[in-house]
Amino acid sequence: MPAYKAPLRDFDFVLNELIKVQDIIPALPGYEEATQDIFTSYLEAAAQFCESELAPLNRQADEEGCQFDPSTKAVTTPPGFKEAYKQYCELGFPALDCDPTYGGQGMPKSLAFPVMEMQCSSNVAWSMYPGLSHGAYAAIHAHGTPEQKATYLPRLVDGSWTGTMCLTEPHCGTDLGLLKTRAEPNGDGSYSITGTKIFISAGEHDMSDNIIHLVLARLPDAPKDVKGISLFIVPKYHADGSRNPVACGSLEHKMGIKANATAVINLDGAKGYLIGEANKGLSCMFTMMNAARLGCGMQGLGIGEASFQGALAYARERLQMRALTGAKCPDKAADPIIVHPDVRRMLLTQKAYTEAGRALTALLALQLDIEDKHPDAAARQDAADLVALLTPVAKAFMTDNGYEAANMGMQVFGGHGFIREWGMEQLVRDCRISQIYEGTNGIQAIDLLGRKVLLDQGQKLRKFTKQIHQFCQANEGNDKLAEYIAPLARLMKDVGEVTMGIGMASLQNKDEAGAAATDYLRLIGHLSYAWLWARMAEVAHASLGQGDDAFYQAKIATGRFYMAKLFPEVHTLLARIKGGAAPLMALDEEHFAF
Template identity: 60%
Template sequence: MPQYNPPLRDMQFVMHELLNVVDELKLLPAHADIDVDTINAVLEEGGKFASQVIAPLNLSGDAEGCQLDKSTHEVTPPKGFKEAYKQYVEGGWPALSCDPEFGGQGLPLMINQGLYEMMNSANQAWTMYPGLSHGAYEALHAHGTPEQKATYLPKLTSGEWTGTMCLTEPHCGTDLGMLRSKAEPQADGTYKITGSKIFISAGEHDMVENIVHLVLARLPDAPAGSKGISLFVVPKFKVNADGSLGERNPVFCTGLEHKMGIHANSTCQITLEGAVGTLVGQPNKGLAAMFVMMNAARLGVGNQSLGLTEVAYQNAVAYAKDRIQMRALSGPKSPDLPADPIIVHPDVRKMLLTARAYAEGGRALATYVALQLDKALASDDEDERKECEAEVALLTPIIKAFITDNGWIATSHCMQVFGGHGFIHESGMEQFVRDARINMIYEGTNTIQSLDLLGRKVLANNGATLKKFGKKIAAFVEEEGVVEAMQEFVNPLADIGDKVTKLTTEIGMKAFQNPDEVGAAAVDYLRVVGHLTFAYFFARMAKIALEKQGSGDKFYTAKLATARFYFAKLLPETAGLIRSCRAGLTPLMEMDEALF
């Protein structure tokens, strides 16, 4: 059975030594009282919940899956899930970063990010139940009416109710402009919603007494396409004026998807048969409101793969130190044993270090973005809020796509370390691989994220936001470029920064002639920019490690070695990606469709 130890030391390094989050947060009125001890204590307790309560349910939950009673439309999650959720609520974890006005603790989102990383490592499928709720909370907090906020936010904050996002339909996935669900206005100001939704994570379960569905649908006079979509809040049980639960709303689970991974999360087919809901936001402006939840979900999905990368790495390292196979090519390293532990073999180390580097780089980037999101939400400086919002928008598709791509690579490598035992369910490794694979698909496939980055976030404003982020990198390069010990990190960082600038200009010029050039280059481009962000954070982490390696703390020795591995073995991938970007559209489109 796989084990999990919360990476508290590295989390603390990123927060307190790399990003100095307390100094940043104290400038925000909402977080003026935050301190290092509070952050560390919350993460330590969150790590205990993750490792001791939900991690032991991961393997069994995957084997058992969810059960649907088709006569009642009720779904039962695996054994232990409901009890674990009760402990989660009793511990106050759902309220961690929610608004105190609705019963929340008001802590920074950055702390919630750390909690969710650990829970995703421990049990991604379980974590999706409260994870979807937090997205529903954020959407209603941003766009709900006062009545909707009063009705739903206290219950979502406490965890008494959970939430979902109901977007996808059988005939359309990412292209939401094609959705057909209908919303008929009623005399009392409510709407009756009819339609079918699929792939609805945590769409039905018995862990709470009510589920709050956020549903996209069309009004009778809605214009065609995405400009005619409205958002509605549709509870599983109607809510009476006094807050008590009323009759069952006709929003039912009619089937469970039999998936490759995350078996323990109820991925539902949902049918609405005149279900009563209320409008969220303005008519035909539903996507703007839903994007609050979708963007939160995209950051959350990146966090899922970060968690899987970490736990897969931990178990692969433990196995590599214990498993003996063959001798090192340079001679026996453990002559007292019949063979050497496989961790002595260079390629095993390469696989392990790849996973470690992608976990540590992902953690630095995800924590940084969570901090910028805290500033975007809580700063009293409008210019700072706008600048942080723009940077979060720029980096969100990178977190979603780059970290999930890396999670697939890392978990696959870690399963490979186990050899044949990696394919056996009891080792847990093949589950990590299966669970990681969906993260590249849902909440907008990674190709969609790539198109979003290159088309909307970079080219649409002539690279203005990317240039601002690039200035931070350039300032670091200029400052550290004169430090001899930093040359091995600063020089390749400066090089990839220059290459991204030139590549962006080249693609932009091609796209001006033919917009399909964006589609041809986008996926490779996002990966190049993802490496730019990781190189920036690894260079900064290396600077700290160099300064503190004389302390005798082996943590800094390991951090420096990981940074060196990243720059030597992973960053060079960008050379091939840039060459592929420059190959352009022609190699993809010159073959006639009939020849496929």
């Protein structure tokens, strides 16, 4: 597989020409130093690190995986991982968007998200170690006591300690109300935690001095459902250096992300410390979960980009057959496969989904920065509402599209794509989990439709579609954007009608919302991407003749492909939603098999 190259030109387009972060970020209190020069220097440094350090480790690490020693319960990461992590910490990247109070650099999410994408593209298994740590940092920063923050945050920020989140148990995944891990008060403010957690990413490894587990457990007098779950900090080593009885029981044997230690964690009376209020642990954990869901979306985006780069390089070099319209390279034995329409269909699908996903993550990162720093409460609330609405879309739509892009990349290689040495099948395997963990994509769909749309009678959705409506109104007579404006306007009308229809039907039968949810999320995904492609096309058309015309022409052509070949999926989605729950629920369970 060709070497990964960070898409710095596209980052510059999205951040500075499309989203225009420099018009907003430096004006936010606390972000005054986040100038364009700072963005450029950090992104170039991250690109250098990912291209030269992380990407070369990726394939061999997949071959070797992590090694578990049952006698010592220790886990060894693949060669080079520990050294790369040390360099990552020395470069200051764990502290990038963290609070300066605890040693952070105080940079915005608008800068941190592109850095995360590059890590996911170059070595997604490695990226999960610092990714989980940042989630633990966010949860403790939001909900910890001053003492907890002082104890744990500086070391999470400098990277000497890493973090995990421990939710899943053998008998419960999505339904955390079934959770059995117990937390018994010790009488000194600490708790004795006993239970088994599974699927714990980065649960045990040799890359840091300590691992801080955030563990969901149930107090003795807690209610039995999700209202009775509390969150605890359970360190592998206490602050005094003594060992806590929390240990790795085994590593999972997985389809992909083999270089990330996905552990079974056994807690045998481990000492833990309550974070947040008793029985309010799930709301505390969602601080970490929401960050993880956006991180999953970044995995789909990053792997899609890596697969596109590999497929494009191969398609330019691989000679097979002649173009249907006549030889394009008559001096060669055959034409490169990039001349064939079906290969172009796959490459353009990868490109269109990846570039729109990059625009969506930039939009969400900016909203997170506004939510965090804007002096106006109304602006902060509007930003928070947009992030809440689009987080499940980013997680599910981007990972579904990333997996499709990875599969297409493997397909471009033909038989060679199925062979491990080329690296394309690894991207398929690594991407597949992103559709499953941190809440399956089906759960994201239910969250979007049930909690983010129907629960508030469409208030968040209307705020979002108002922005699209205003864009369409402003460009109503723009002939260069006509291929976007009319379809967007129609889809907004259809979304309004179908949302009302689902809401009314679900009042009589809640299965109606469940039946519509997955198609509905994909519908909103296409609405988001079409709007972003329209905005990108607007910028590209306006920039022609000012230099770099090839880049802008490629944007225009890719947007047209998206609207002509990918966006029409909305018609199928609308038809399926209107089909209702009856076709799904009519078959009796005993008749599924005979």
